[in-house]
Amino acid sequence: MSAEAIRPVTDRDSAPWWERTARHEFAVQECETCGTLRFPARAYCHRCRTPRWRWRQIEPVGRIESWIVSHQPFLPGAREPYVVVRVRLAEALECVVYGNWRGDGPPEDGQLVRGSFTAVDEALSLVDWGPAG
Amino acid sequence: MAGFRDRTAIAGVGYTRFSRNSGVSTLTLACEAIMAALEDAGLSADDVDGLATHRVGDSAAPSVVGPALGIHEPVWHLDQFGGGSVSHAVIGQAALAVAAGVAETVVCYRAINARSEFRMGGTGRGLPVSPEVQYQAPYGYVAPPQQYAMFARAHMSKYGTKEEHFGQLAVRQRASAVKNPRALMRTPITLDDYLAGRWIAEPFRLLDCCLETDGACALVVTTAERAAGLRRTPVLISAAAWGGGDSFLSGGNPDVTVTAAAEMAPRLYRQAGVGPAEIDVAEIYDCFTYSVVVQLEDYGFCAKGEGGPYAASGEGVPVNTHGGFLSEGYVHGINHVAEAVSQLRGDAGDRQVDGAEVALSTAQPGYILPATSALILRKG
Ligand SMILES: [Zn+2]
Numbered sequence: 001m002s003a004e005a006i007r008p009v010t011d012r013d014s015a016p017w018w019e020r021t022a023r024h025e026f027a028v029q030e031c032e033t034c035g036t037l038r039f040p041a042r043a044y045c046h047r048c049r050t051p052r053w054r055w056r057q058i059e060p061v062g063r064i065e066s067w068i069v070s071h072q073p074f075l076p077g078a079r080e081p082y083v084v085v086r087v088r089l090a091e092a093l094e095c096v097v098y099g100n101w102r103g104d105g106p107p108e109d110g111q112l113v114r115g116s117f118t119a120v121d122e123a124l125s126l127v128d129w130g131p132a133g
Numbered sequence: 134m135a136g137f138r139d140r141t142a143i144a145g146v147g148y149t150r151f152s153r154n155s156g157v158s159t160l161t162l163a164c165e166a167i168m169a170a171l172e173d174a175g176l177s178a179d180d181v182d183g184l185a186t187h188r189v190g191d192s193a194a195p196s197v198v199g200p201a202l203g204i205h206e207p208v209w210h211l212d213q214f215g216g217g218s219v220s221h222a223v224i225g226q227a228a229l230a231v232a233a234g235v236a237e238t239v240v241c242y243r244a245i246n247a248r249s250e251f252r253m254g255g256t257g258r259g260l261p262v263s264p265e266v267q268y269q270a271p272y273g274y275v276a277p278p279q280q281y282a283m284f285a286r287a288h289m290s291k292y293g294t295k296e297e298h299f300g301q302l303a304v305r306q307r308a309s310a311v312k313n314p315r316a317l318m319r320t321p322i323t324l325d326d327y328l329a330g331r332w333i334a335e336p337f338r339l340l341d342c343c344l345e346t347d348g349a350c351a352l353v354v355t356t357a358e359r360a361a362g363l364r365r366t367p368v369l370i371s372a373a374a375w376g377g378g379d380s381f382l383s384g385g386n387p388d389v390t391v392t393a394a395a396e397m398a399p400r401l402y403r404q405a406g407v408g409p410a411e412i413d414v415a416e417i418y419d420c421f422t423y424s425v426v427v428q429l430e431d432y433g434f435c436a437k438g439e440g441g442p443y444a445a446s447g448e449g450v451p452v453n454t455h456g457g458f459l460s461e462g463y464v465h466g467i468n469h470v471a472e473a474v475s476q477l478r479g480d481a482g483d484r485q486v487d488g489a490e491v492a493l494s495t496a497q498p499g500y501i502l503p504a505t506s507a508l509i510l511r512k513g
Contacts, residue, residue, distance in 0.1 A: 006270040006271050006273075006275070007271065008267035008268070008270065008271050009266070009267050010267055011264060011267070013264070014264070014267060014268075018267075036384075037383070038382075038383045038384065039383050040264060040265065040268055040381065040382065040383075042264075042382065046382065046383070046384035047384065065287060065389070066283045066284070066286045066287040066290070066389070067283070067286060068279055068282040068283050068286060068334045068335055068336070068337075069332070069334065069335035070273060070274075070279055070334045070335075071331070071332040071333060071334060071335070072276070072278070072332075072333045072334060074273060074275050074276045074279065075273045075275070078273060081332070081335075082273055084272050084273060084274045084279065084283070086283055086287075088387075092383070093387070094383040094384050094387070095383040096381065096383070097268065098268060098269050098272055098274050099272050100272050100273070109287075109290035109291075110290075126271050126272065128272075
């Protein structure tokens with residue numbers, strides 16, 4: 001995307017996740033009680049409703065669940081159409097992330113994809129997606 | 134909920150003109166629609182003891198509209214945060230307040246300058262305050278047409294739904310709007326016109342997307358007994374239901390081609406004592422074409438996956454007889470309820486569905502904001 005990225009407005013739950021992402025670590029939360037992986041960051045496990053958790057680094061790998069080609073310039077400065085993908089993470093099947101597409105051709109439904117980090121600056125990196133392997 | 138069924142009624146409907154630039158404040162729009170609804174019901178502002186709306190920081194609150202109309206001591210009020218997910222919930226909540234005897238005559242309204250002042254996901258406002266926005270906006274994923282296009286693509290991939298299905302639906306809704314004097318878009322369109330439209334966010338073209346409208350609509354909710362003595366044919370509120378939706382927080386429904394309406398619809402129908410086969414007319418939330426397709430499935434009018442061909446065929450239940458958001462105007466859901474009222478009263482003119490006795494009207498089915506709501510109305 002040629003536009004300037006909109007900087008994420010982080011919150012008290014999410015700030016540590018963004019700090020890890022800036023260090024190019026891809027992590028979700030793991031419930032210490034029942035082991036459920038969750039994203040985005042929040043205090044309580046949706047399954048066992050307990051608040052004890054730890055970060056768990058996982059492979060940034062998943063499958064394309066859907067995608068769009070955005071033409072309308074919803075972002076100031078976006079001059080070219082850009083692709084946004086919705087990815088379901090392979091190691092954390094309950095977790096979905098969005099990102100921009102870094103493949104040559106368009107994505108395909110169910111395609112195996114791998115995330116890569118795009119550093120905006122020292123404090124911010126984004127995760128984009130392209131064909132795995 | 135048998136104790137709720139048909140105990141309350143919609144006794145009056147009022148609109149402002151729909152336009153692209155009202156030139157007035159949302160407070161003015163709200164007052165105009167409310168006064169029109171009261172006149173329609175044969176009531177005055179002195180009869181009103183409750184006010185209800187929903188907003189996303191874009192409109193006049195009941196705490197302003199009440200005093201502006203000299204309604205200084207409401208006994209019940211509701212200022213609900215939210216957009217199209219809660220449009221029908223607001224009316225349902227007013228009906229609950231009336232059925233419980235807390236209030237007797239509640240005006241529900243929605244007033245927006247959605248084209249000239251506060252465009253959804255567009256210019257004129259900041260990003261919504263919601264935890265998931267930070268994970269989406271940096272990738273240029275910010276606006277409802279993008280979000281709905283994402284869900285529509287998943288449906289197309291899974292069930293073979295085609296853009297032509299969306300297109301035929303848009304063509305049919307336009308044909309309905311041609312018969313609706315209130316509608317903003319009254320020039321017929323063809324499938325070729327649809328396909329020639331510019332891309333907004335693939336798979337959506339221009340004519341997949343709702344209008345952006347300045348305007349207001351208001352409804353008077355009162356007891357069935359009181360409505361029976363007023364000047365218009367009462368339209369009874371047979372059922373109101375509230376449901377969840379698709380959340381970005383992990384742990385929810387993993388299949389985005391099934392909306393919260395699928396879980397909610399059986400409860401709604403059970404409250405009303407009817408099923409989809411008894412629905413004579415359906416005014417279905419159509420922020421985008423796909424929204425109608427998926428709801429036709431999830432409210433039981435056709436099987437899962439068949440919503441595209443069903444919507445394209447024009448067979449089955451009459452849908453969005455006013456033209457919907459795609460062609461009448463975008464008042465965030467309340468205009469769908471108002472059209473249902475018109476159909477059940479039998480005053481819908483050239484677009485009247487013969488013998489309409491029972492109507493369904495639905496809110497946004499729980500994408501984007503994980504909440505939904507719907508009403509079943511019956512001719513009194
Ligand atoms: Zn747990």
